[in-house]
Amino acid sequence: MTIKEEIERRRTFGIISHPDAGKTTLTEKLLLFGGAIQTAGAVKSNKIKKHATSDFMEIERQRGISVATSVMGFEYKGVKINLLDTPGHEDFAEDTYRTLTAVDSVIMVIDCAKGVEPQTRKLLEVCRMRNTPVIVFINKLDREGKNPFDLLDEIEKELRIDLRPLTWPISIGKTFKGVYNLYEKSLILFNQGEKQTSDNSFEIKDLNDGTIDEIIGEDFANTLRHDVELIEGVYSEFEREDYLEAMISPVFFGSAVNNFGVRELLDGFIKIAPPPRPRETDVRIIKPDDKNFSGFVFKIHANLDPKHRDRIAFLRVCSGKFERNKNYYHVRENRTMKFSNPTAFMAQEKSVVDEAYPGDIIGLYDSGNFKIGDTLTEGEKMNYKGIPQFSPELFRYVVNADPLKTKQLNKGLEQLTDEGVAQLFTKKTDNRKVLGTVGALQFEVIQHRLKSEYAASCNFEHISLFKACWVSSKDKKKLEEFIFEKSHHMASDKEGRPVFLAESAWALQMAQEKNPALQFHFISEFKEN
Ligand code: G4P
Numbered sequence: 001m002t003i004k005e006e007i008e009r010r011r012t013f014g015i016i017s018h019p020d021a022g023k024t025t026l027t028e029k030l031l032l033f034g035g036a037i038q039t040a041g042a043v044k045s046n047k048i049k050k051h052a053t054s055d056f057m058e059i060e061r062q063r064g065i066s067v068a069t070s071v072m073g074f075e076y077k078g079v080k081i082n083l084l085d086t087p088g089h090e091d092f093a094e095d096t097y098r099t100l101t102a103v104d105s106v107i108m109v110i111d112c113a114k115g116v117e118p119q120t121r122k123l124l125e126v127c128r129m130r131n132t133p134v135i136v137f138i139n140k141l142d143r144e145g146k147n148p149f150d151l152l153d154e155i156e157k158e159l160r161i162d163l164r165p166l167t168w169p170i171s172i173g174k175t176f177k178g179v180y181n182l183y184e185k186s187l188i189l190f191n192q193g194e195k196q197t198s199d200n201s202f203e204i205k206d207l208n209d210g211t212i213d214e215i216i217g218e219d220f221a222n223t224l225r226h227d228v229e230l231i232e233g234v235y236s237e238f239e240r241e242d243y244l245e246a247m248i249s250p251v252f253f254g255s256a257v258n259n260f261g262v263r264e265l266l267d268g269f270i271k272i273a274p275p276p277r278p279r280e281t282d283v284r285i286i287k288p289d290d291k292n293f294s295g296f297v298f299k300i301h302a303n304l305d306p307k308h309r310d311r312i313a314f315l316r317v318c319s320g321k322f323e324r325n326k327n328y329y330h331v332r333e334n335r336t337m338k339f340s341n342p343t344a345f346m347a348q349e350k351s352v353v354d355e356a357y358p359g360d361i362i363g364l365y366d367s368g369n370f371k372i373g374d375t376l377t378e379g380e381k382m383n384y385k386g387i388p389q390f391s392p393e394l395f396r397y398v399v400n401a402d403p404l405k406t407k408q409l410n411k412g413l414e415q416l417t418d419e420g421v422a423q424l425f426t427k428k429t430d431n432r433k434v435l436g437t438v439g440a441l442q443f444e445v446i447q448h449r450l451k452s453e454y455a456a457s458c459n460f461e462h463i464s465l466f467k468a469c470w471v472s473s474k475d476k477k478k479l480e481e482f483i484f485e486k487s488h489h490m491a492s493d494k495e496g497r498p499v500f501l502a503e504s505a506w507a508l509q510m511a512q513e514k515n516p517a518l519q520f521h522f523i524s525e526f527k528e529n
Helices: 003-008 023-033 056-068 090-102 118-129 148-159 211-216 218-234 240-244 262-272 403-418 441-454 476-485 505-514
Strands: 010-017 071-076 079-084 105-111 134-139 162-165 167-170 178-181 186-189 201-203 248-253 294-302 311-319 327-330 335-338 343-346 349-352 361-366 375-377 394-400 423-427 433-437 458-462 467-472 490-492 498-502 519-521
Touching: 003 010, 010 023, 010 090, 010 118, 010 262, 023 071, 023 079, 023 105, 023 134, 023 262, 071 343, 090 118, 090 294, 105 118, 118 148, 134 148, 134 262, 148 162, 148 218, 167 218, 167 248, 186 211, 201 211, 211 218, 240 248, 240 262, 248 262, 294 361, 294 403, 394 403, 394 441, 403 423, 403 433, 403 441, 423 498, 433 441, 441 458, 467 476, 467 505, 498 505, 505 519
Parallel strands: 010 079, 010 105, 105 134, 134 248, 162 248
Antiparallel strands: 071 079, 167 178, 178 186, 186 201, 294 311, 294 375, 311 361, 327 335, 327 375, 343 349, 343 361, 394 433, 394 458, 423 433, 423 490, 467 498, 467 519, 490 498
8 A cells, every 4th residue: 555545544533522421432332343342341341430539559540540541442334433531531631632743633412412511612622723623413312402403502502613514313212213224315313222224224315205105204304304404504514624623513413322323423434534634843844644654643642551650642643654673853852762562442452563654643662852842853843733731720839848869759750741741830939839720639649650660759838829821022022021020920830931920810810911012922932933
């Protein structure tokens, strides 16, 4: 196969949802179709617990799971699918945001009874930042839920996206009959508790002939005719280009737990979802078929065995062909590196790979050379964009609990924050270290991992902050004045960039109003003025 063909047959995506909408169940069904797992329950039993826990064994267990299920690769109808796992737990939201930088499209799962939920909203914002194409899967049709037209209206309004249903449900809950495939003009019947087979699919060339009345009864048939007429009147024709430009999201209905509507979703997905797309660097746009290899690190995972301090850096291949044992250029460190045992993730198993193509995710063993966002190339000095850190919302001072282990503590903090577990800021006036996270669980993770992996101990002291945001300005003098004036509220991030620690929404607003020459940024990636 040529590189071009390899690229064309790859689909790298993530599933996003508010917890409980059915992401794990859908993942599992997709893997079953792809033959990546043999039994239902394989993913489910590995699921990260939904509720925050202070049980360290649980945290460790979760870390183990998230290595195993970080990337699930499988083949389906000649297409190489890479499904990237996004943690459902809210405290790991930042991990999810970063993973979304490595996908080419997403499937968003929505519970038909609950509609749009807070996490759905946040995750969609992240997709919007990168214009990621979104397919919507409306789940749990076997349960009572909202009227599908109302639900689509709600999604369109709340998420500010345009939708186009590609399948349509016939009734819902106890009387759920199945879905009508608006494109293939076929009816797929739902038999609760039974596996979906091709036997319960009927081709319906003309909705007005009597066949459908015989199958689902006259009332349901009439409602369907009426619905389809409405859909065709209200929603514009589905154009793949619009979806690829993230202007329209196709919608599928089904019930993941019953494996219903999942095949239609997967078949639709491989037909329309984008293969690897060009990506922006700080130098130029790189096309996947660029002859040179390039990629970026979007996730770093520490080894669970504290005796082996190595980590796995997850790299998304963006262009060219990655080859084992070849020298590549680590742009930030300005040196070459080669990898003798890069791993691929197929069917939840890790195996050493000799080559990888755009869209693939490979695991690189790392002894502390990588940070999230690092770029590897064949020599070109460029950096992939769009892997920002978000301004954290929870803060604690780090207090060294064992002065004899200061070095270990500093190293541990440095490395754990490279992994993206939290963000580290150093206060300007007293050099105190402040950790910022998006979830409370992260503080426990850090404390625990510092102890077990670095033999360092720390305590946390409360610091009352509203937000930390990066400050920049074209006017260097104004920026310096601000930093001087606010020195008690200023810190530096790991790159030495100035960060304003706002104590309240009001303080932030005042600072913004009084300093119109300054820009306050809420994600770490911004154009330096
Ligand atoms: P998540 O990863 O998005 O958090 O959701 P998950 O798949 O774990 O699903 C959440 C719950 O919803 C599970 O029930 C799951 O079985 C159920 N579910 C998923 N899809 C459907 C569906 O199509 N119809 C119905 N009725 N339920 C569905 P649970 O009670 O939390 O877990 P379990 O005991 O069933 O495993």
